[in-house]
Amino acid sequence: MINVGICGARGRMGMMNVESVLNDTALKLSAALEVQGHPDIGKDIFTFLGKPAGGVVITDNRDTFLSACDVVIDFTAASASLELIALAVQKPVGYVLGSTGFTDADRTKLADYANKIPIVYATNMSVGVNVLFALVERAAQLLGGFEVEIIEAHHDKKKDSPSGTALSLAEVVAKEFGLSLNEKGVYGRKGMVGERTKDEIGIHAVRAGDIVGEHTVMFCRDGERVELTHKAHSRKNFSLGAMQAAKWLSGKKNGLFSMRDVLGL
Numbered sequence: 001m002i003n004v005g006i007c008g009a010r011g012r013m014g015m016m017n018v019e020s021v022l023n024d025t026a027l028k029l030s031a032a033l034e035v036q037g038h039p040d041i042g043k044d045i046f047t048f049l050g051k052p053a054g055g056v057v058i059t060d061n062r063d064t065f066l067s068a069c070d071v072v073i074d075f076t077a078a079s080a081s082l083e084l085i086a087l088a089v090q091k092p093v094g095y096v097l098g099s100t101g102f103t104d105a106d107r108t109k110l111a112d113y114a115n116k117i118p119i120v121y122a123t124n125m126s127v128g129v130n131v132l133f134a135l136v137e138r139a140a141q142l143l144g145g146f147e148v149e150i151i152e153a154h155h156d157k158k159k160d161s162p163s164g165t166a167l168s169l170a171e172v173v174a175k176e177f178g179l180s181l182n183e184k185g186v187y188g189r190k191g192m193v194g195e196r197t198k199d200e201i202g203i204h205a206v207r208a209g210d211i212v213g214e215h216t217v218m219f220c221r222d223g224e225r226v227e228l229t230h231k232a233h234s235r236k237n238f239s240l241g242a243m244q245a246a247k248w249l250s251g252k253k254n255g256l257f258s259m260r261d262v263l264g265l
């Protein structure tokens with residue numbers, strides 16, 4: 001059994017991760033960390049899932065937390081994660097890092113810490129999305145000269161557009177086609193924009209209702225079209241990817257890994 005500690009345990013992803021660990025027979029929930037001053041410090045995390053108390057009390061003590069884990073799963077915020085990893089390298093533990101918002105300088109620090117402990121870091125931990133990246137890469141290699149359009153859809157609360165995943169998909173296509181996304185990306189169209197240029201990459205964002213997240217990459221030419229689509233039904237897809245990463249880390253000594261490493265893609 002792998003002892004797993006959840007950092008940011010009372011967050012949206014944190015609670016999803018707690019639940020996923022409890023549902024995974026290879027993993028044992030051993031600790032739950034929250035930020036100092038959080039109202040749920042000292043409470044048993046099981047009770048928030050409607051279960052009888054299970055002995056995992058939410059702590060704000062990072063040393064106690066780290067001492068209880070083989071692997072940390074951390075979906076909090078870049079600054080919080082960097083602080084915890086700085087302590088984690090002294091234990092040492094494996095680290096599944098889902099927080100976003102790292103600067104280039106932060107990523108250099110991460111690479112440095114990864115000389116001491118194994119870290120899986122992915123801004124999108126969904127297994128399906130990471131397979132989509134690999135499929136799009138392969139399709140772009142096979143479908144040179146096709147016109148590519150990317151359509152993403154998310155809920156009406158999402159603030160950024162297009163999604164980071166849509167941009168990464170466009171980058172994959174641009175790289176395989178030998179193009180610069182900065183020069184060839186076209187973000188939505190309106191008015192007399194003229195005919196489509198052959199090698200532009202169209203990127204379009206739908207915002208409506210409670211759509212969790214959908215991405216379609218179309219490869220088109222006269223007479224045919226290939227579409228590759230991923231649809232997230234819930235945030236659980238990120239969490240299940242994190243569980244897979246936690247198990248994959250077992251036995252690794254150090255290194256900075258991606259979900260594509262975890263999946264062997």
Ligand SMILES: NC(=O)c1ccc[n+]([C@@H]2O[C@H](COP(=O)([O-])OP(=O)(O)OC[C@H]3O[C@@H](n4cnc5c(N)ncnc54)[C@H](O)[C@@H]3O)[C@@H](O)[C@H]2O)c1
Nearest residue numbers: 008010011012013034035075076080098099100123124125
């Ligand atoms: N990689 C992925 O696949 C993926 C998927 C979804 C979300 N995310 C990222 O995960 C992060 C969390 O997302 P969320 O929606 O769960 O946010 P959230 O705000 O619901 O949860 C964050 C939690 O972290 C806790 N926290 C903050 N500072 C802390 C600290 N120093 N120590 C311990 N806990 C601390 C907060 O109290 C909160 O409970 C964000 O960066 C988000 O972008 C990544």
